[in-house]
Amino acid sequence: MTPERFTPELLALGWTDDLQEALNGALDAADPQDRPDLHPARVAGVGRSSLRLWAADGEHDALLTGAMRQDPDTQPVMGDWVIAQTLPDTPKRRVTALLPRRTTFARAVNGGLGRQVITANVDTVLIVTAPDQDFDLPRLGRYVAAVQASGAQPALILNKTDLTPDPQRYLTELGALAPDAPLHAVNARTGAGLGGVRALLRPGLTAALIGSSGVGKSTLTNALLGREAAQTGGLMAEGLGRHTTTARTLYRVPGGGLLVDNPGLRDIAVWDPEGVAADPARIEEIAADCRFRKCTHTGEPGCAVQRAVARGEISAGQVQAYQARRAPARRGAGRPRR
Template structure:
């Protein structure tokens, strides 16, 4: 047992999780099962934040047999074992998840996240299609999103870049900041309510670790030096959970070059595009360069944005690349 005792509600424990835990305990008479939040994951081990502090744990055989692997942010129930690590028996149902599609299916990045902070910068990282996929992935997992424009001083037209980001989704807040100088950090902190969990994602070198340190008020995450190109260097190599001063939790993720959206129903949230696709010439149209594509025609008319179609195509698993449509003048 390491560190001081924790108030579980400050790191995301809710009455809903307590109810789920009680149901698991009813099915496991004779076992003493304590809640813990996963702060780090190994092959068959995990570091848990429990009421007694940070503790190491191993996965029970029944958990491995069920092919259930906890991820950072999960809430689990673990059994205390004398003179041994805790034994994790169950993963509680996830409220939200941040996931991406990979060749083998779905890869979970983190669980039970309330707000995902998508960080970009005006030094060559502004890729509207990719940022749209980030936002779609956040929505698909049930969390809310925010866009952070770091290193805002690198552009001579910050308002134009901010307007470009706001156009991706008017419902998503867009915040300018200079994390290294501390400018705008208070606005980011205001997005994370008491007991809430935030995840920080984006390409490498955008300043995620610098923002993490600014939010924590201490040097906890390693930051890389800025090179001659004025780009930061990738430093975070594993997902790390941090407790925020005043309550709340932050997940600092390694840099992602891109993200492919995972959906149980790949068409969910794109009903407008599905309706347009019914008029495509080909039944298996990918809405890229096929002739007679109703979706590409809609893009040309300005009826729907190229970025939204690109996000839909990524969710469907089609090769990326914007529909080749010429807008009408």
């Protein structure tokens, strides 16, 4: 252990004992002459061939080694911790290694056989929706499953509560998706209900916002930061918000914590290594006991598949991988079984 690595700056960025142990191992394996020039840093911005890093001594631009650029499993993403080497005669640094990820938020690609990592080392993912045409319970269920498969904790946020006279109806449906997850009704534009959301942002922890375009993620980001950091759009026809976030951005939250604002996700196919080898026949056997004939296995009452997930008989990722191999999910519940 090298206590000097536990600086207040690194701790504020989410530095942990596990990361320190991994760093120590990497330094032990490095050339002794290089060790003084190797330092941990967190990825705060991702370009095509360069990164923006936050480190104990400030912000730095960094280049990737050729091997890291070619291997998608070692390409750093927003939120990753890396080892960066200082270079002579240039302010830029070179990323030499990727430190182990505590959580990995990813989506399935290529029919569920591959994955695209979106963010890493996130503690809580705020799933944002609104009581308008965006409110799609099956899709929100897939968001929840993706967060759970990542290792992070989901939190459900109903924004724009002024759009409905009965927000409780929406909250009840959201709560059924993840009964143990924090659930908050807010109006980011006026600040109503934000106290509970702010409580989720604590020193050393990282939160991320996900949701489809126009649900008010940028407005919520600005409200949580207390400043106009993220660009917001006006309203389109029928009260729908405009999409404004086009790249992932990492922010420092006043009072401690970090916040990632993600571009809008139209939908997500859940990546879970266990789900790749899921037995469709097993899930279909369980689904035969669902209350609804066309159950989507996301938030309907009487869903036998979700009961099996809660009991640990199958994983949420297995269910989502199974659904990804079927026809596109039907919206809403079907008729009760007779």
